[in-house]
Amino acid sequence: MLNKKSRSKRVVPRKRLIIFVPLPGEENYKPFFILSRFINDEEGILLENKTKEIKKEIVSELNRVKDLKDIEKLRVEYLGRKGVVTLLLRKLGILSPEERPKAGQLLNQTKREIEDLLKTKEVEIEKLEKEKRLQGEGIDITLPGRKIDKGAIHPINLVLKEIEEIFLSLGFKIEEGPEVELDYYNFEALNIPKDHPARDDQDSFYISREILLRTHTSPVEIRVMEKQLPPIRIIATGKCYRRDAADSTHSPMFHQIEGLAVDKDITFGDLKGVLTFFVHKMFGKDRKVRFRPGYFPFTEPSAEVDVSCLLCQGKGCSACGYSGWLEIMGAGETDPAVFKMVGYDPEKYSGFAFGMGAERIAMLKYGINDIRLFFENDLRFLKQF
Numbered sequence: 001m002l003n004k005k006s007r008s009k010r011v012v013p014r015k016r017l018i019i020f021v022p023l024p025g026e027e028n029y030k031p032f033f034i035l036s037r038f039i040n041d042e043e044g045i046l047l048e049n050k051t052k053e054i055k056k057e058i059v060s061e062l063n064r065v066k067d068l069k070d071i072e073k074l075r076v077e078y079l080g081r082k083g084v085v086t087l088l089l090r091k092l093g094i095l096s097p098e099e100r101p102k103a104g105q106l107l108n109q110t111k112r113e114i115e116d117l118l119k120t121k122e123v124e125i126e127k128l129e130k131e132k133r134l135q136g137e138g139i140d141i142t143l144p145g146r147k148i149d150k151g152a153i154h155p156i157n158l159v160l161k162e163i164e165e166i167f168l169s170l171g172f173k174i175e176e177g178p179e180v181e182l183d184y185y186n187f188e189a190l191n192i193p194k195d196h197p198a199r200d201d202q203d204s205f206y207i208s209r210e211i212l213l214r215t216h217t218s219p220v221e222i223r224v225m226e227k228q229l230p231p232i233r234i235i236a237t238g239k240c241y242r243r244d245a246a247d248s249t250h251s252p253m254f255h256q257i258e259g260l261a262v263d264k265d266i267t268f269g270d271l272k273g274v275l276t277f278f279v280h281k282m283f284g285k286d287r288k289v290r291f292r293p294g295y296f297p298f299t300e301p302s303a304e305v306d307v308s309c310l311l312c313q314g315k316g317c318s319a320c321g322y323s324g325w326l327e328i329m330g331a332g333e334t335d336p337a338v339f340k341m342v343g344y345d346p347e348k349y350s351g352f353a354f355g356m357g358a359e360r361i362a363m364l365k366y367g368i369n370d371i372r373l374f375f376e377n378d379l380r381f382l383k384q385f
């Protein structure tokens with residue numbers, strides 16, 4: 001008769017370990033291990049298959065978890081003191097000493113794999129929760145940045161710069177003079193004595209009897225000539241002031257460009273050549289230039305300079321009063337009386353001068369119909385340049 005021991009020895013070589021295990025949710029069970037030889041497969045479940053089933057189950061459970069609490073629940077359910085895997089491990093004692101290590105190894109391996117799965121999911125959930133939290137903290141990356149408004153050059157300065165460049169290219173130099181000027185430079189030295197009717201056209205803002213805001217940039221001519229002998233080729237640009245009520249063509253403050261050339265043998269032909277060059281550069285080569293007789297106390301002869309209308313090409317329209325021409329500046333040969341004031345010999349030297357309003361030029365160039373637009377600081381206007 002075989003004793004117990006020898007019988008168990010006989011069955012040890014078997015490779016198949018079979019465990020009856022409870023189905024999930026079945027609390028009242030009595031798990032037991034038995035060798036497959038004594039039962040058929042339908043009644044038992046292979047431990048190997050059981051661990052596979054557990055892993056499959058936990059993977060599908062993990063797909064459903066929503067937060068860390070769910071993961072903790074699963075951890076207790078599988079690996080806790082009464083967890084599925086823990087209970088199986090406890091039953092290892094039932095196995096024979098030969099079978100125990102293999103079954104133990106299998107269950108421990110399963111335990112580690114479950115731990116890894118839980119840990120991976122935990123990290124994933126933590127990351128998601130962190131992202132959610134950050135989103136909830138109200139950082140709206142779609143909010144547009146604060147726009148920095150870039151300034152632009154004022155149309156008057158644009159025109160001044162353009163005019164300066166044209167005359168610089170002809171060898172003229174830029175000179176400056178004070179806006180608060182002496183009556184002497186503003187009027188007297190320019191052949192406009194105190195009782196001269198030309199003063200009526202240039203009523204100024206007086207600071208005292210002898211000091212005023214300049215009414216034109218012509219005083220710069222005198223200041224330059226006082227300091228040096230010819231040859232002179234200068235332009236003077238800057239602000240001028242007249243006591244004019246503001247309307248669409250008048251402003252109490254405006255900008256003027258004054259030009260002066262003095263040398264031996266300067267003729268009216270030089271003046272025409274320079275100003276025609278200027279008009280073609282400023283308004284285009286197809287513009288016609290007309291010199292009409294005019295009057296200025298400091299030039300003789302004097303001329304009003306017209307350019308063929310930019311809108312109707314000289315045919316006549318409301319902008320040019322149906323004349324086909326637009327007046328752009330005054331000019332003339334420098335009056336010998338002015339040369340005498342600065343100590344030049346009128347027999348030796350001759351010259352020409354011209355003056356134009358920057359606003360007038362800008363209005364013609366850009367088609368602006370009201371001078372006041374330049375000084376209202378309306379961004380809708382200024383942004384167009």
Ligand SMILES: [Zn+2]
Nearest residue numbers: 309312317320
């Ligand atoms: Zn016209």
